[in-house]
Amino acid sequence: MTKIVIKATENGPCLIEVDGKKVAALCRCGASNNKPHCDGSHIKIGFKANATEIKV
Ligand code: FES
Known part of the structure; x- marks a missing residue:
């Protein structure tokens, strides 16, 4: 079974991991141009947010 983990990093993006491999870093600050x-x-704008983790 595939293991998917979504990690919201402290003051940064959401990292998507599939079977332990990072496959994407998704913006959660709203400032990305991509x-x-x-x-x-997120670094330039001084984004602040707590870290958390979700296992799917
Ligand atoms: S979280 Fe990195 S640009 Fe938004």
């Missing part, structure tokens, strides 16, 4: 992917803009 949505839905994170382009690092």
